[in-house]
Amino acid sequence: MANKLCMNLHHASLLVADVDEAFARYEKLLGMHGEKMDGYALMRCMHEDFCLILKPAGDQKPFLDYVAYELEPGLTLAEARREIEARGERVTEIDVPLRESGLLLNDPDGNRVVLVERRRPKDPRSPVMIPTDRIPGFHPRRLGHVNYLTENVKRQYDWYTQILGFKLTDWIGEAGLWLHIDPRHHVLAFLEKGYNHIHHLAFELVDFGQMRAGLDHIARYGRHVTWGPVRHGMAQNLASYWRMWEEEHFIEFYCDMQVLDADHEPFVHPDDPYASNTWGILPPRTYFMFTPEAIQMERDQVYAYLMP
Numbered sequence: 001m002a003n004k005l006c007m008n009l010h011h012a013s014l015l016v017a018d019v020d021e022a023f024a025r026y027e028k029l030l031g032m033h034g035e036k037m038d039g040y041a042l043m044r045c046m047h048e049d050f051c052l053i054l055k056p057a058g059d060q061k062p063f064l065d066y067v068a069y070e071l072e073p074g075l076t077l078a079e080a081r082r083e084i085e086a087r088g089e090r091v092t093e094i095d096v097p098l099r100e101s102g103l104l105l106n107d108p109d110g111n112r113v114v115l116v117e118r119r120r121p122k123d124p125r126s127p128v129m130i131p132t133d134r135i136p137g138f139h140p141r142r143l144g145h146v147n148y149l150t151e152n153v154k155r156q157y158d159w160y161t162q163i164l165g166f167k168l169t170d171w172i173g174e175a176g177l178w179l180h181i182d183p184r185h186h187v188l189a190f191l192e193k194g195y196n197h198i199h200h201l202a203f204e205l206v207d208f209g210q211m212r213a214g215l216d217h218i219a220r221y222g223r224h225v226t227w228g229p230v231r232h233g234m235a236q237n238l239a240s241y242w243r244m245w246e247e248e249h250f251i252e253f254y255c256d257m258q259v260l261d262a263d264h265e266p267f268v269h270p271d272d273p274y275a276s277n278t279w280g281i282l283p284p285r286t287y288f289m290f291t292p293e294a295i296q297m298e299r300d301q302v303y304a305y306l307m308p
């Protein structure tokens with residue numbers, strides 16, 4: 001197994017149609033805050049550097065730009081680059097806000113991955129102890145993981161474990177893969193669904209009560225839950241998924257994810273409904289689709305009447 005190069009998820013970068021509109025939307029729906037910079041915006045949940053970058057999409061489709069991870073403490077970009085190139089992968093450099101630079105790679109599905117050097121928080125106290133005049137009453141704790149759909153989950157498994165040293169947590173059957181780089185159950189997951197697409201950005205909440213507050217909150221703004229609340233059997237987290245259709249992904253609100261034992265052994269869960277949701281309800285098939293028709297079917301609740 002390759003040495004682990006990354007210690008945690010740092011941020012996601014999104015290409016958006018209009019930075020001002022997207023900034024206001026993430027502020028309003030998720031309780032995030034941040035700064036508008038020259039031509040882009042940075043957003044955060046609490047006191048972290050930032051966990052979202054909003055960039056103008058220009059001629060491109062509004063979509064996920066890349067996902068960035070922090071390198072292991074003390075590991076420099078130059079050292080990481082040498083290690084990754086020795087593993088046979090091509091690396092280029094990319095400008096990253098508040099950092100001198102980052103390393104850019106493409107995974108086999110074409111998802112862009114960025115690596116930045118670890119920077120310790122300026123204030124070592126727990127985030128709940130740090131005074132603020134910016135953080136609203138409802139806000140997530142942190143950006144916790146990302147999940148993609150893929151046409152080849154085995155290929156993704158090989159790449160993330162062999163090039164970046166991600167660790168296997170669990171499988172569901174042969175088509176669902178969960179990977180970790182810290183004691184939490186997963187920071188990254190893939191579901192083989194026949195095509196490559198970001199599925200969700202997952203924001204950790206404190207508890208199930210805050211999920212209730214969050215779902216009440218988004219419902220007032222006309223965003224409705226596509227799947228949830230559920231209790232994932234594999235990973236244990238309580239989760240609810242709703243669409244951020246502007247950039248073609250879901251937002252997951254989650255809490256109570258499994259913390260791994262130091263001697264965790266990867267497990268292959270049976271591909272049955274209860275590994276996905278111990279409470280028993282599976283998502284509508286539109287949950288894996290991003291077309292306007294699929295979104296409209298959800299808004300019309302078509303699957304509750306008659307699934308065509």
Ligand SMILES: [Fe+2]
Pocket residue numbers: 145146147200202252
């Ligand atoms: Fe998730």
